[in-house]
Amino acid sequence: MTEFNKLVRDKIPEIMSAKGETPITKILNDAEYGLYLEKKLDEEVAEYHCSKELEELADILEAVYALCESKGFSVDDLLSVYREKHNQRGGFSKKILLIGKE
Numbered sequence: 001m002t003e004f005n006k007l008v009r010d011k012i013p014e015i016m017s018a019k020g021e022t023p024i025t026k027i028l029n030d031a032e033y034g035l036y037l038e039k040k041l042d043e044e045v046a047e048y049h050c051s052k053e054l055e056e057l058a059d060i061l062e063a064v065y066a067l068c069e070s071k072g073f074s075v076d077d078l079l080s081v082y083r084e085k086h087n088q089r090g091g092f093s094k095k096i097l098l099i100g101k102e
Contacts, residue, residue: 006043007036009062030070037067 013023041063048056068078
């Protein structure tokens with residue numbers, strides 16, 4: 001048996017079955033789900049660092065959205081906080097590196 005022990009997208013077991021593979025799965029409880037979502041986010045960020053691919057950024061976004069919802073917030077809640085913070089503090093488009101202060 002090949003072990004993965006990682007959170008996968010909802011359709012992965014179906015895709016595996018269609019390929020003739022037999023997935024062994026478990027439905028996580030809420031506490032486990034939160035932990036595995038955090039691991040998934042770390043995994044996706046690491047994959048982006050290696051590949052620099054847009055697809056990995058989309059995977060990061062999927063993990064962030066799922067983590068947000070697992071904490072009881074909607075994606076709209078997340079975007080609202082994003083907009084508020086962006087309006088108050090700006091984004092990163094000006095490429096400013098803060099070296100220090102005196």
